Amino acid sequence: MDKNSNTYTFIYASVMVILVAAALAYVNGALKEKQNKNVEVDKMSQILSSVNIRPAYSEAEAKYNEVITAAYLVNEQGEVVSDNAKEAFAADKTKLAVFEATVDGSKKYIIPLYGAGLWGDIWGYVSLNDDANTIYAASFSHKGETPGLGAEIATEKFQEPFAGKQIFKDGKLLSLAVLKAGAVPDERDYVDAITGGTRTSEGVEKMLKNCLLQYEAFFKNIQAKEEEVSHE
Amino acid sequence: MNKERKEVLLSPLDKKNPVLVLVLGICSSLAVTAQIKPALVMGISVTVVVAFSNVIISLLRNTIPNRIRIIVQLVVVAALVIIVEQILKAYSYEVWGQLSVYIGLIITNCILMGRLEAFALGNGPWDSFLDGIGNGLGYTIILVIIAFVRELFGSGSLLGFQIIPQSFYDAGYVNNGLMIMPPMALIVVGCIIWVHRSMHKDLQEK
Numbered sequence: 232m233d234k235n236s237n238t239y240t241f242i243y244a245s246v247m248v249i250l251v252a253a254a255l256a257y258v259n260g261a262l263k264e265k266q267n268k269n270v271e272v273d274k275m276s277q278i279l280s281s282v283n284i285r286p287a288y289s290e291a292e293a294k295y296n297e298v299i300t301a302a303y304l305v306n307e308q309g310e311v312v313s314d315n316a317k318e319a320f321a322a323d324k325t326k327l328a329v330f331e332a333t334v335d336g337s338k339k340y341i342i343p344l345y346g347a348g349l350w351g352d353i354w355g356y357v358s359l360n361d362d363a364n365t366i367y368a369a370s371f372s373h374k375g376e377t378p379g380l381g382a383e384i385a386t387e388k389f390q391e392p393f394a395g396k397q398i399f400k401d402g403k404l405l406s407l408a409v410l411k412a413g414a415v416p417d418e419r420d421y422v423d424a425i426t427g428g429t430r431t432s433e434g435v436e437k438m439l440k441n442c443l444l445q446y447e448a449f450f451k452n453i454q455a456k457e458e459e460v461s462h463e
Numbered sequence: 464m465n466k467e468r469k470e471v472l473l474s475p476l477d478k479k480n481p482v483l484v485l486v487l488g489i490c491s492s493l494a495v496t497a498q499i500k501p502a503l504v505m506g507i508s509v510t511v512v513v514a515f516s517n518v519i520i521s522l523l524r525n526t527i528p529n530r531i532r533i534i535v536q537l538v539v540v541a542a543l544v545i546i547v548e549q550i551l552k553a554y555s556y557e558v559w560g561q562l563s564v565y566i567g568l569i570i571t572n573c574i575l576m577g578r579l580e581a582f583a584l585g586n587g588p589w590d591s592f593l594d595g596i597g598n599g600l601g602y603t604i605i606l607v608i609i610a611f612v613r614e615l616f617g618s619g620s621l622l623g624f625q626i627i628p629q630s631f632y633d634a635g636y637v638n639n640g641l642m643i644m645p646p647m648a649l650i651v652v653g654c655i656i657w658v659h660r661s662m663h664k665d666l667q668e669k
Contacts, residue, residue: 234528235530239528240531255546259549266556269553273556
């Protein structure tokens with residue numbers, strides 16, 4: 232057959248595309264399960280890093296089961312709507328998940344955060360002490376912020392100052408400010424923004440505020456309970 | 464292995480180095496060389512993809528219609544890259560996370576198309592395989608040298624282990640931030656090419 236004829240070219244291209252598609256579909260199907268498992272373990276280690284535990288990849292799952300004592304879904308009124316830990320773990324940003332961790336004998340609440348940076352999604356987890364007000368630690372990740380600038384939100388240098396900051400002021404949930412050097416702080420607690428990563432820093436600030444506000448009722452319930460205990 | 468085959472395998476490491484002499488694959492050598500580990504993984508991935516796409520194209524070389532040969536090459540390369548990515552994602556998730564967008568960049572690595580066009584279309588599968596391995600390794604070596612310089616002076620570590628002792632930092636030594644930035648990779652490549660050319664006078668243009 233003439234290799235330069237149109238028929239040959241068409242047949243060649245079609246067969247090639249079908250074969251390649253079949254091969255890719257097979258590889259994807261065969262590895263799917265293992266990949267999903269990896270995504271899960273990655274999520275576990277991200278949740279753990281929000282309480283300052285950074286296990287090696289192979290130990291993340293065991294450590295997660297040890298540290299995270301409960302996971303559940305709440306609604307905007309702060310009521311627990313599902314205490315199925317698996318469901319809470321798999322929840323996306325439309326649901327309000329809460330993870331409870333026990334670190335050095337005290338209880339921490341871990342809240343997932345979802346937001347947008349400059350180039351794409353950013354997300355993270357923030358852990359609160361049992362007063363549901365003081366931040367114990369925070370961790371952030373991103374899809375594709377600029378390396379060296381916005382991507383710095385994923386470093387401990389950016390995350391460490393969150394510890395000890397309070398999200399409530401006079402009983403109102405104000406969240407935190409992420410401030411550029413030289414900016415005048417308002418009544419909120421604040422951490423330093425990243426030089427050259429302004430838009431990503433703003434994204435972090437917005438993300439904290441949007442996500443935490445949805446949990447306001449839940450936090451207040453905890454604080455009310457704490458009050459009762461301390462008055463007794 | 465006879466002498467010609469040895470030449471096919473070894474010459475890309477030095478005198479026909481794809482990065483230093485052909486100046487191919489520069490984009491990725493800027494992107495992934497801030498640290499040695501991603502550079503190494505990128506090098507190995509490229510080596511695997513060049514070698515196998517070379518073999519496949521070489522096997523198909525007598526059947527490929529001339530008019531769509533570039534498209535055929537691209538499809539083969541893209542398919543292999545996706546398979547490499549899927550395997551990394553399943554078995555080495557952390558590395559996959561680090562390389563993320565750069566894996567896709569393997570497809571656009573000029574070394575691949577360069578070798579397919581220049582070698583695989585005109586040579587047998589075994590020779591093509593050696594040529595792919597040789598060029599992949601030649602690329603990897605340069606990447607690792609650049610990454611060595613950048614990681615040592617930019618982060619004070621090698622392969623993630625701290626090399627420059629803490630006492631230096633206490634005495635006022637500071638990591639060179641410019642080393643982390645992509646332009647520095649270009650300057651390092653330039654310096655390596657300079658040294659390489661002065662060692663091989665016959666490569667110097669008049």
